[in-house]
Amino acid sequence: MAGSFVTVACPDCENEQTLFGKAASEVACAVCGHTLARPTGGKAAIEGEVTAVVEAR
Numbered sequence: 001m002a003g004s005f006v007t008v009a010c011p012d013c014e015n016e017q018t019l020f021g022k023a024a025s026e027v028a029c030a031v032c033g034h035t036l037a038r039p040t041g042g043k044a045a046i047e048g049e050v051t052a053v054v055e056a057r
Ligand SMILES: [Zn+2]
Pocket: 010, 011, 012, 013, 014, 015, 029, 030, 031, 032, 033, 034
């Protein structure tokens, strides 16, 4: 699975945001600033509910 994007629902404000599944830096919610993903060296640790996975084309 080479690089996919995930849509994550923020647990705090329910904003849905699409981010890279292997984010190399911390990704914060654009609305409330809650951390949605943290880099782990490989696959990002997603904090929140993944509502969709979009494969890169
Ligand atoms: Zn939020």
